[in-house]
Amino acid sequence: MNIGLVTDSTADIPADLQAQYGIEVVPNLINIEGKSYADGVDITREQFYEWLPRLNPPPTTSAPSVGAFQQRYEKLFRAGATHVLSIHPPNNLSGTFNAARLAAQEFDQRVHVIDSGQLSLGIGFQVLAAAEAIARGVLLKEALAVIESVRRRVRVAALLDTIEYVRRSGRVSWARAMIGSLLHLQPLVELRYGVVHRLGQARTRLQGIERLIETLDSWGPLERLAVLHTNAEAAARRLVDEVKQRVNSLVLVVNVTTAIGTHVGPNGLGFAAVPVEAR
Numbered sequence: 001m002n003i004g005l006v007t008d009s010t011a012d013i014p015a016d017l018q019a020q021y022g023i024e025v026v027p028n029l030i031n032i033e034g035k036s037y038a039d040g041v042d043i044t045r046e047q048f049y050e051w052l053p054r055l056n057p058p059p060t061t062s063a064p065s066v067g068a069f070q071q072r073y074e075k076l077f078r079a080g081a082t083h084v085l086s087i088h089p090p091n092n093l094s095g096t097f098n099a100a101r102l103a104a105q106e107f108d109q110r111v112h113v114i115d116s117g118q119l120s121l122g123i124g125f126q127v128l129a130a131a132e133a134i135a136r137g138v139l140l141k142e143a144l145a146v147i148e149s150v151r152r153r154v155r156v157a158a159l160l161d162t163i164e165y166v167r168r169s170g171r172v173s174w175a176r177a178m179i180g181s182l183l184h185l186q187p188l189v190e191l192r193y194g195v196v197h198r199l200g201q202a203r204t205r206l207q208g209i210e211r212l213i214e215t216l217d218s219w220g221p222l223e224r225l226a227v228l229h230t231n232a233e234a235a236a237r238r239l240v241d242e243v244k245q246r247v248n249s250l251v252l253v254v255n256v257t258t259a260i261g262t263h264v265g266p267n268g269l270g271f272a273a274v275p276v277e278a279r
Helices: 015-021 045-054 066-078 096-107 121-135 140-153 164-169 173-177 205-218 233-246 258-264
Strands: 003-008 024-026 029-032 035-038 060-062 083-088 111-115 155-159 186-192 195-202 222-229 252-255 269-275
Touching (some): 003 066, 003 096, 015 121, 024 066, 045 252, 045 258, 060 258, 066 083, 066 096, 083 096, 083 140, 111 140, 121 222, 121 269, 140 269, 164 258, 186 205, 195 205, 205 233, 205 269
Parallel strands (some): 083 111, 222 252
Antiparallel strands (some): 029 035, 029 060, 155 186, 186 195
């Protein structure tokens, strides 16, 4: 059985791993001053974060079109796939899942669209685990079980430089309610099953990073780890040096997609991790 994989750019899978496993990645869209840019195609993430603080009105995001997904599914079926797994951000946070679901209806149940419950490498680790399993020659049922296992365990947490971008996104109710009390603090947040939870806040960057590492340690032994950042690569590399001994695999470093970054803002730091399966 030949199983194809599709995701979108919110999964933040590095280009070399996309190529290695033949993962089809549909770019999300960022809308700036009336023009739409395909993430990673028409605009780099570095360019976007440099522009972001000066953009007024703020940018908005759009899901890829139904047709964009249909084209990727057709490509994989023409290449010999018998089934396609299509893994995307939560339905309650993005229209991407629904666009993929509508596209899948044209393919007679051969496309399985999965709500990852996550963003960034929280999605990407589910896709990569599936890719590794498919490379081993597993059947469809086994590939789906691998995805579910990672989905159940994966954790994503971040230290934001400011609450402002989350607040103006309008998608997080507590951010709207607490803007006054958190205005000069750096919030720590975690995404779980499509819901953004507030873990606390820090008065200084150093304090926030310490709290972030404590959060990582609370997740227990890890089998996968990524350091996420929004145009703060130097800080992310220093964070890698502090945490790389906590996992036996390569620590990925990712500048987070524009489609997420517009709601997070520049200078954010975070982790995506998959704790070891409990025995």
